[in-house]
Amino acid sequence: MTTNRMTGYDLLVRLYPAGHPRDEMLGVLEESGRPWHTEAPSLIVGGLRARTGAGQPVTRRWLYAARAAALMLLTASATAPLPDLRYGTVLLSTLMIATWVCAGLAAAAVVFGARLPAFALATSALVLCATDQSSVPAVAGYTLAAVLLLLPGTPSPVRNPLPILLGLAWSADYLLPGWLQNALLAAVLLWTLIDERVLLAAGLALFAGLITVTDEVAALDSPLSALILAGWRLGAPALLVAIATTLSHHRAKI
């Protein structure tokens, strides 16, 4: 076996976390001497899955997805007024700043897996936001985030930038150039090949839209509009959750 190939394998097994038998795997790769293209894909996928914890049992994957959804919602709700700030149409108030601080700290607590502080901060953001801004989507986001953070379970830190980026993209929406939106979508789809939990989280987070639906229904003028709204507010999140759940159960098979 060439030294170059072993150097390449040496780099790939570093994708696995420190507790994994990296040295033993290198020994197997050395002995088997098979071509790089037959070994590299499974080493990359296996390493990323091991490092992200994507190989956990189904209940823990759901718990992680719930926390990731909360992170997405906190990010999206906290940054919801930013597009308006760009045009100078939002008046900053002390309560608004306090809301952002609470939401930001709650998001940080979710990243580090501190559920109860995250829940307390998300609830504070909800109360402050409802008092001051009366922004229905932001209130909906904080509410669902708080509910998702209420789910008990072992600490599930969310050390993945994708939920934060998705939350930002959600709130920035039309400000983002098309290529950036497409790149983010491609990143989520690619990441789903490794770990379906971010897709599941996106589905769960989109259910926050249901909380705002009564406002939207009041503005509808035809049954077709109602159908489109139902498809978007219920169908899209349900589809994402269904795809991610199917992948999750398939991957949990021994």
Next chain:
Amino acid sequence: MREPTYFILAALREEPRHGYAIIKRVAELSGERVALATGTLYQALDRLGREGLVEVVRDEVVNGRARRHYALTPDGEDALLAEAARMAEAARVVLRARPA
């Protein structure tokens, strides 16, 4: 149970084996049909270890590299036999119905 998992458990049923020996034995048992990549083997061993179906029974160092030997646990033996019985039953349905 996935096919590679079935053959890994079958390979370990005979005796404890290290990683490369498992790959070789799986290829033999499956008539060279299942060629396990190293990453696939260790993902499977991880899952099987977590489920309590295989365990590490010996550590050693060979040619300067760590090497662990894996063995089937009693739960692993039960799972393997249950899967074999399920597949035999499924095969019987088809083979019995075949015209002479």
